[in-house]
Amino acid sequence: MTKMNRISALFSKAKEPILNVYTTAGYPHFEDTMTVLTALQEGGVDIIEIGMPYSDPVADGETIQQSNQASLDQGMSVAHLFTQLKDLRQTITVPVLLMGYINPVLQYGVEAFCAKCAAIGIDGLILPDLPMAEYEREYKAIFEAHGLFNIFLITPQTTDERIRHIDSVSKGFIYMVSSASTTGAKTGISSDQETYFERIASMNLQNPRLIGFGISDHSSFMKASKNASGAIIGSAFVKLIGQATDLRAEIVDFVQSIKGKK
Amino acid sequence: MSFQVDEQGYYGNFGGAFIPEMLYPNVEELRSRYLDIIADPVFQAEYDALLKDFVGRPTPLFKAERLSAKYNTKIYLKREDLCHTGAHKVNNTVGQILVAKRLGKNKIVAETGAGQHGVATATVCALMGMECIVYMGAIDIERQAPNVARMRMLGAQVVAAKSGSQTLKDATNEAMRHWINHPVDTHYIIGSVVGPHPYPDMVARFQSIISAEIRTQLQEKEGRDYPDYVIACVGGGSNAAGAFYHFLDEPRTALIAAEAAGKGVNSGHSAATTFLGKSGVLHGSKSLLMQTEDGQVIEPYSISAGLDYPGIGPMHAHLFESGRGKFYGITDEEALVAAVECSQLEGIIPALETAHALAVFEKLQAKPNEIVVVNLSGRGDKDLATYQNRLKLND
Numbered sequence: 213m214t215k216m217n218r219i220s221a222l223f224s225k226a227k228e229p230i231l232n233v234y235t236t237a238g239y240p241h242f243e244d245t246m247t248v249l250t251a252l253q254e255g256g257v258d259i260i261e262i263g264m265p266y267s268d269p270v271a272d273g274e275t276i277q278q279s280n281q282a283s284l285d286q287g288m289s290v291a292h293l294f295t296q297l298k299d300l301r302q303t304i305t306v307p308v309l310l311m312g313y314i315n316p317v318l319q320y321g322v323e324a325f326c327a328k329c330a331a332i333g334i335d336g337l338i339l340p341d342l343p344m345a346e347y348e349r350e351y352k353a354i355f356e357a358h359g360l361f362n363i364f365l366i367t368p369q370t371t372d373e374r375i376r377h378i379d380s381v382s383k384g385f386i387y388m389v390s391s392a393s394t395t396g397a398k399t400g401i402s403s404d405q406e407t408y409f410e411r412i413a414s415m416n417l418q419n420p421r422l423i424g425f426g427i428s429d430h431s432s433f434m435k436a437s438k439n440a441s442g443a444i445i446g447s448a449f450v451k452l453i454g455q456a457t458d459l460r461a462e463i464v465d466f467v468q469s470i471k472g473k474k
Numbered sequence: 475m476s477f478q479v480d481e482q483g484y485y486g487n488f489g490g491a492f493i494p495e496m497l498y499p500n501v502e503e504l505r506s507r508y509l510d511i512i513a514d515p516v517f518q519a520e521y522d523a524l525l526k527d528f529v530g531r532p533t534p535l536f537k538a539e540r541l542s543a544k545y546n547t548k549i550y551l552k553r554e555d556l557c558h559t560g561a562h563k564v565n566n567t568v569g570q571i572l573v574a575k576r577l578g579k580n581k582i583v584a585e586t587g588a589g590q591h592g593v594a595t596a597t598v599c600a601l602m603g604m605e606c607i608v609y610m611g612a613i614d615i616e617r618q619a620p621n622v623a624r625m626r627m628l629g630a631q632v633v634a635a636k637s638g639s640q641t642l643k644d645a646t647n648e649a650m651r652h653w654i655n656h657p658v659d660t661h662y663i664i665g666s667v668v669g670p671h672p673y674p675d676m677v678a679r680f681q682s683i684i685s686a687e688i689r690t691q692l693q694e695k696e697g698r699d700y701p702d703y704v705i706a707c708v709g710g711g712s713n714a715a716g717a718f719y720h721f722l723d724e725p726r727t728a729l730i731a732a733e734a735a736g737k738g739v740n741s742g743h744s745a746a747t748t749f750l751g752k753s754g755v756l757h758g759s760k761s762l763l764m765q766t767e768d769g770q771v772i773e774p775y776s777i778s779a780g781l782d783y784p785g786i787g788p789m790h791a792h793l794f795e796s797g798r799g800k801f802y803g804i805t806d807e808e809a810l811v812a813a814v815e816c817s818q819l820e821g822i823i824p825a826l827e828t829a830h831a832l833a834v835f836e837k838l839q840a841k842p843n844e845i846v847v848v849n850l851s852g853r854g855d856k857d858l859a860t861y862q863n864r865l866k867l868n869d
């Protein structure tokens with residue numbers, strides 16, 4: 213690796229809470245992918261997570277499921293997404309992650325997939341159904357050869373021992389799932405969740421953490437950011453763009469309001 | 475070559491546990507404890523007693539004389555249709571509910587296709603006083619209405635899975651999501667030899683009673699404890715896994731699997747996974763999977779709700795790839811003909827799933843002195859509406 217991964221660079225210099233927004237590729241319309249990314253950046257997002265749609269997204273709730281299906285119905289595929297992102301780095305400077313399920317990656321070919329990601333300027337991957345043991349055995353070397361960070365999830369049920377192990381193999385940040393749930397199942401942050409956030413914060417992990425699931429507005433974003441470097445918004449954003457009439461303006465507005473800049 | 479699961483949870487190239495972190499604690503707890511739980515003599519005694527007195531085991535091994543005469547070979551039917559609730563599925567649910575109790579769980583979630591696994595789950599939940607929620611594809615709720623009523627009568631909550639093809643695959647997605655959202659008090663009783671390790675192995679062990687009994691019964695009837703062929707239908711593959719289990723390492727027994735070819739293997743309306751699938755990951759394991767070039771899961775089709783699934787268990791993918799198992803694709807029409815034949819020659823109305831296994835006689839060409847055991851996985855009551863409709867029984 214020649215230069216510092218954009219994710220590491222961001223975390224090392226960030227002074228304010230980091231906002232990571234998830235968006236489904238090819239949603240609401242097939243050709244909207246780059247429009248959405250550009251508007252997110254314009255609004256001041258810190259990291260963008262692009263969802264590669266999948267027919268059977270078991271970790272996702274209804275909102276993201278439906279956006280996945282809508283995108284697939286319009287013909288989206290990994291290959292099409294790569295085509296849409298081919299000039300990504302001409303406009304987008306923030307770190308970009310691809311999020312998705314392992315099967316489409318396997319069919320594309322893990323090596324070819326990673327090479328393509330590196331060529332486009334993708335910084336990392338979130339593949340929730342790729343287990344840690346499997347990653348270490350078969351994928352780690354390939355990901356690292358292409359400078360891609362693999363982002364692991366932890367949940368309130370993850371044991372301290374496993375968290376320490378995840379911390380030792382993680383790069384960039386750890387994705388802290390705020391509660392035992394699928395995406396979009398709950399909104400807001402309860403006091404139980406805050407206790408969990410504090411417990412993890414006190415573990416002094418080597419990697420920074422972003423908190424996701426249930427973050428939907430400025431207040432939940434700030435609450436989560438008290439005990440982490442920032443937070444991730446998915447379903448609330450996907451819901452917004454699914455209903456938007458002026459996509460660009462509404463996205464800019466949304467990002468600014470989450471960050472309290474409005 | 476081994477046909478059993480290895481330390482990493484693989485059968486050859488297939489298996490593993492491809493699950494999101496949210497499910498890791500539950501699956502890991504199960505993985506680290508299931509073998510000890512099952513091996514415990516107290517567990518064994520409880521399991522055996524329930525199979526005997528509640529399920530009605532052992533099920534008979536019935537010599538089908540008229541079918542034997544027609545196909546000029548010796549055909550035996552392993553009567554899983556006589557299990558309480560009408561199919562083999564209950565062997566697994568009895569085992570898993572006892573496991574769930576030992577894991578300290580008091581709620582059960584399950585998926586179902588034909589409704590047989592849902593009924594078998596609702597039944598053991600009633601027996602043990604556990605809360606039960608069953609996900610079922612909206613289309614299956616319609617085509618297997620009697621089983622929906624049975625589940626509700628047994629006190630289970632039946633929830634329609636409305637995503638995707640609205641069949642077994644989608645019901646399984648919903649059941650997994652439910653488990654993600656209820657990780658502490660709930661055990662997921664998967665209904666076939668699919669899902670993340672250790673499910674395929676655990677379910678196969680609970681179904682292995684089928685082949686254990688076949689061995690003993692054949693010894694009594696034929697003076698040898700193995701058949702030349704064992705035939706079973708494969709949806710996910712649990713009844714086949716159970717019927718094959720004790721013959722996996724018996725080279726004299728050919729293992730024959732019947733998959734649902736729907737309107738024809740190449741018709742675009744099929745569920746014949748070994749013909750149409752390639753290696754992929756669905757529902758937590760790597761196996762053969764019907765999918766697009768992009769890795770999106772293809773919505774399968776079969777007249778039989780229990781076989782209407784785009785994958786097969788990793789054990790079967792390994793049996794296929796290694797050549798140990800032989801797979802046939804049986805069309806809707808062939809299954810219907812076989813269902814009528816079994817009904818009218820033997821007085822047994824089989825489930826539509828089972829009818830796919832019975833349709834293999836036509837293709838097998840077994841010799842007169844050979845012994846063919848077919849696993850009669852379930853009875854046809856639940857399919858009467860389809861039979862009435864397709865066979866014009868009311869005209």
Ligand SMILES: Cc1ncc(COP(=O)(O)O)c(C=O)c1O
Nearest residue numbers: 590666709710711712713780852
């Ligand atoms: C009677 C019967 N046989 C077979 C099956 C298929 O399942 P498996 O392949 O797991 O045995 C079902 C599933 O619902 C069934 O009800």
